[in-house]
Amino acid sequence: MRFDKGMFVRGISVVVLIAAVAFLAACGGSGSSPIGGGNVTIGLTPSVSTLSPGQATTVTAVVSRGGVNWSSSPAGFGALSGQSSTSVTYTAPAAVPTPTLVTITATSTTNSAVVAPVQVAVQPAITVSLSPVGPQTINQGQQQSVNATVVGDATGVTWTLSPASGAGSLSNVTTTSVTYTAPNLVTSNTPVTLTATSKANAGSTAVLELTAVGSGAGTNVAALTTAVTAAGLPTIGTGTNAFFTSVTICVPATTNCQTIDNVLVDTGSEGLRLLQSQVTSLVLPQLTDGVGDYLNNCITFLDGSYLWGPVALADVKFGGETAGNAPLQLISSSNTGVPTACSNGGTVNSNTPQLLGANGILGVGLEPTDCTLAGGNFCDGSQGGSVANIYFACPTSGCATTDTAIIASAGNQVVNPVVAFGADNNGTVLKLGALSGAATVADGSMIFGIGTQSNNGLGTAAVFGLDGNDNFITLFSGQTLTASFIDSGSNGLFFPSTITACTVSAGFYCPATIQNLSANNEDPNAPVPVLTNFSIDNADSLFTNPNDSAYSTLGGPLGTVNTCSGNNGSCTFDWGAPFFYGKTVFTAIDGQTTPAGLGPFWAY
Numbered sequence: 001m002r003f004d005k006g007m008f009v010r011g012i013s014v015v016v017l018i019a020a021v022a023f024l025a026a027c028g029g030s031g032s033s034p035i036g037g038g039n040v041t042i043g044l045t046p047s048v049s050t051l052s053p054g055q056a057t058t059v060t061a062v063v064s065r066g067g068v069n070w071s072s073s074p075a076g077f078g079a080l081s082g083q084s085s086t087s088v089t090y091t092a093p094a095a096v097p098t099p100t101l102v103t104i105t106a107t108s109t110t111n112s113a114v115v116a117p118v119q120v121a122v123q124p125a126i127t128v129s130l131s132p133v134g135p136q137t138i139n140q141g142q143q144q145s146v147n148a149t150v151v152g153d154a155t156g157v158t159w160t161l162s163p164a165s166g167a168g169s170l171s172n173v174t175t176t177s178v179t180y181t182a183p184n185l186v187t188s189n190t191p192v193t194l195t196a197t198s199k200a201n202a203g204s205t206a207v208l209e210l211t212a213v214g215s216g217a218g219t220n221v222a223a224l225t226t227a228v229t230a231a232g233l234p235t236i237g238t239g240t241n242a243f244f245t246s247v248t249i250c251v252p253a254t255t256n257c258q259t260i261d262n263v264l265v266d267t268g269s270e271g272l273r274l275l276q277s278q279v280t281s282l283v284l285p286q287l288t289d290g291v292g293d294y295l296n297n298c299i300t301f302l303d304g305s306y307l308w309g310p311v312a313l314a315d316v317k318f319g320g321e322t323a324g325n326a327p328l329q330l331i332s333s334s335n336t337g338v339p340t341a342c343s344n345g346g347t348v349n350s351n352t353p354q355l356l357g358a359n360g361i362l363g364v365g366l367e368p369t370d371c372t373l374a375g376g377n378f379c380d381g382s383q384g385g386s387v388a389n390i391y392f393a394c395p396t397s398g399c400a401t402t403d404t405a406i407i408a409s410a411g412n413q414v415v416n417p418v419v420a421f422g423a424d425n426n427g428t429v430l431k432l433g434a435l436s437g438a439a440t441v442a443d444g445s446m447i448f449g450i451g452t453q454s455n456n457g458l459g460t461a462a463v464f465g466l467d468g469n470d471n472f473i474t475l476f477s478g479q480t481l482t483a484s485f486i487d488s489g490s491n492g493l494f495f496p497s498t499i500t501a502c503t504v505s506a507g508f509y510c511p512a513t514i515q516n517l518s519a520n521n522e523d524p525n526a527p528v529p530v531l532t533n534f535s536i537d538n539a540d541s542l543f544t545n546p547n548d549s550a551y552s553t554l555g556g557p558l559g560t561v562n563t564c565s566g567n568n569g570s571c572t573f574d575w576g577a578p579f580f581y582g583k584t585v586f587t588a589i590d591g592q593t594t595p596a597g598l599g600p601f602w603a604y
Helices: none
Strands: 035-037 040-046 056-063 068-073 080-082 087-091 102-109 115-120 129-132 135-139 142-149 157-162 170-171 177-181 189-196 205-213 221-225 244-250 257-266 269-275 294-300 304-317 320-329 361-363 391-394 427-432 443-448 463-465 471-474 479-486 493-495 515-523 526-536 555-557 582-586 602-603
Touching: 035 257, 035 526, 056 068, 056 102, 056 115, 068 080, 087 102, 135 221, 135 526, 142 189, 142 205, 157 170, 177 189, 244 269, 244 361, 257 269, 269 304, 463 515
Parallel strands: 129 205, 135 205, 257 361, 269 320, 493 555
Antiparallel strands: 035 040, 040 056, 056 087, 068 102, 080 087, 102 115, 129 142, 142 177, 157 189, 170 177, 189 205, 221 244, 221 443, 244 257, 244 304, 269 361, 294 304, 294 391, 304 320, 427 443, 427 582, 463 602, 471 479, 471 515, 515 526, 582 602
16 A cells, blocks of 8 residues: 555547538538528538438538528437537437438428538447457567457458568458567567557557567566657656556457557556546546445655546456456546545646656556555455555545545456466566666566466565565665665666765766675564665666666665664665666565465565
């Protein structure tokens, strides 16, 4: 339940293929068909002549005398609204099982014998979906079969691969399937996009993201990278040392899906949280409190920022894993209607890509939901007294600043998606290559499950049990830091020290020369020190190259030296992103069974 964040949307687009419109008119014309009688003429101009389900068009009448009344047929197929003496809006039904030609008729109000019709074609949408769904990893030289399903047309799809070179190849190409072969040699993670495009309508597409890797791919593996793959995200500061992955979300039990890139992987929090502004092609069902108010979620981070927004349901997919009907947070784009109990009176609402440094956060931490800690749930009322300021019930108009937190059942809480997987549901493994200093990009992988498959065994990793606050002990520079943790969401190593702090790169250390240091980590329940070496370099110097996104020697101050008391910042060593380079780091979830016993624990 601790939230430790330190610091090109792709998907299925639905476009409709519509037949040409036939105008029923006494006289021809370019979009306008005047019909007359008794010194009255009417010319109709539709703004759109073809419609998809739920789409609207405005029909305008040019009348020589008087006005018109409007009607449409078939009766009850769609609706007319905004009727005036010269215009009307027609909206097609939300569901269109078969192609239908709709006639919209204008009848003169001064001469009922003068009638002008226009026809609008409404057809079912053509949708394309792919199997498998969601980002996939594939080893160099290996193959992945992909199938396309097309609804609304029988001609199938064409296939394209990008980038145009170095992405691998396609074979066994048909209108409904294809085989992708990864490049024979992959020296670093290589993102590849496979697109299926409807042959009947080039606007109907589906996309599958693949990542070709040198080794270690699998159905329980998601690719990680520090590279920002879309414009608008910062590459320095909050975006530095961010381990990004891609996440596919779907309307539950459907193939209506969207893939969100640049999602920060965070072992210091729980739950999937996506910027509402980035979920552009889906309408996800939102949870309510049972009396009509929407359930909203709030989390606050150690850096003073917070995230606020409604709880929605989605099928969440990573590689071959799926968390079905999982509650997640949609981070609201609005800053209004946020209770003071959430915002703390005005700290930063990180609800844009620039502020968050990502398009969302994937919390794969130690707990099953964002309300649990050491076996207790602090939002469902089971602990007695007041509940944590995490869940609020709000009408459609939004919450009031004075609103207080409500009880939320465990099933309605934002869930760590890993817990909702199949067999690989007891934790994660993050693996990144060794890094010395800075690099343009660093790649790695996130493996789901601990000891559940051949690629996620603990081996000889040291296991660190935790105290009741999910912390272990770090012994550093004569200090016993009892509130220490491992957090991929923090972009540096943060700890109390006398190292010179930066004046330009605020929040980081700027020693005159690189500091080669060491610390011992130990399980508070079985204190056997495990030595960890690390280095801290001058952040101002590190940040001089704007093309770099990975730093193994980045660190900053936290708390005050030799003032540890209880669980405050002066008792904390935050082992952030630099800790992960060159290591295999395990995060076991509270209450889940592993070969090393029940979680929670960290191991490396």
